Amino acid sequence: MPDNWEWFIKNFELLSHIDLTAYKRPQMERRINSFMRSASVPDYKEFISLLKTDANLYRKFLDHITINVSEFFRNANHWEILEKQVIPGLLKNRSELKIWSAGCSTGEEPYSLAMMLKENRVNLTDKILATDLDQEVLAKAAQGIYTAKAAQGIPPAYLARYFTAQGENYQAKDELKNMIKFQRHDLLKDNFNKDFDLILCRNVVIYFTEETKSKLYRRFADAMRPGGVLFIGSTEQIFQARELGLKSVATFFYQKES
Numbered sequence: 652m653p654d655n656w657e658w659f660i661k662n663f664e665l666l667s668h669i670d671l672t673a674y675k676r677p678q679m680e681r682r683i684n685s686f687m688r689s690a691s692v693p694d695y696k697e698f699i700s701l702l703k704t705d706a707n708l709y710r711k712f713l714d715h716i717t718i719n720v721s722e723f724f725r726n727a728n729h730w731e732i733l734e735k736q737v738i739p740g741l742l743k744n745r746s747e748l749k750i751w752s753a754g755c756s757t758g759e760e761p762y763s764l765a766m767m768l769k770e771n772r773v774n775l776t777d778k779i780l781a782t783d784l785d786q787e788v789l790a791k792a793a794q795g796i797y798t799a800k801a802a803q804g805i806p807p808a809y810l811a812r813y814f815t816a817q818g819e820n821y822q823a824k825d826e827l828k829n830m831i832k833f834q835r836h837d838l839l840k841d842n843f844n845k846d847f848d849l850i851l852c853r854n855v856v857i858y859f860t861e862e863t864k865s866k867l868y869r870r871f872a873d874a875m876r877p878g879g880v881l882f883i884g885s886t887e888q889i890f891q892a893r894e895l896g897l898k899s900v901a902t903f904f905y906q907k908e909s
């Protein structure tokens with residue numbers, strides 16, 4: 652039957668290379684059906700042919716299913732633990748850190764990191780790797796321009812030091828931008844680099860099935876050096892941490908055993 656859910660996800664993958672089987676089905680199905688209703692599309696077959704021909708609709712649909720919301724210093728108390736406890740701990744054994752922000756959306760997370768690292772004069776082995784599935788959010792991230800509302804999450808002293816006002820908006824200075832390498836990367840399909848001291852993957856896996864999450868956490872564990880730390884989102888937990896050789900060093904921070 653060429654018009655059921657399985658048919659849709661297969662054809663959507665051919666079009667977008669995005670594998671929707673890895674995402675929680677009820678949530679995803681609801682989001683897709685509500686999008687189709689609001690666009691007055693009667694069935695999956697028609698929807699796929701529209702997605703192929705209407706670039707605007709395709710873009711809107713991607714925005715709808717990837718959920719790109721982000722904030723500077725999201726969950727400020729966890730960033731404080733990162734700054735005061737986790738990073739100093741990592742620097743006990745290494746003079747330079749290798750860092751990845753996975754699922755970085757429009758860049759608030761890697762820019763928050765860059766500011767924190769600058770303030771603490773932390774050296775990096777390389778630029779912060781900041782990746783996402785979605786090219787469009789990465790293009791915004793690379794521009795580094797944020798509305799005054801988005802910039803509210805930036806401490807005023809940091810805003811003054813690392814951003815320039817541009818009309819109603821704020822633009823990240825080059826010294827910040829030069830610390831980050833934005834790159835498209837699909838966590839479900841692409842290879843992971845190795846030897847990270849710190850990986851942030853926050854508010855990304857919430858949409859994945861339990862099986863996908865487990866596989867992903869294993870790959871993150873493999874991508875870290877012994878002693879490396881994984882920083883996750885405030886609604887997340889790694890149930891099989893021990894099995895993966897990870898131990899919780901603070902809530903939402905998991906360290907790879909040395």
Ligand SMILES: C[S@@+](CC[C@H](N)C(=O)[O-])C[C@H]1O[C@@H](n2cnc3c(N)ncnc32)[C@H](O)[C@@H]1O
Nearest residue numbers: 717721722754756783784785837838853854855
């Ligand atoms: C809610 S945002 C999280 C942004 C940031 N990490 C934060 O916590 O504020 C989730 C991001 O995950 C990305 N994402 C979803 N599936 C992905 C995948 N398979 N590979 C890489 N990124 C993915 C989305 O495009 C979106 O930008």
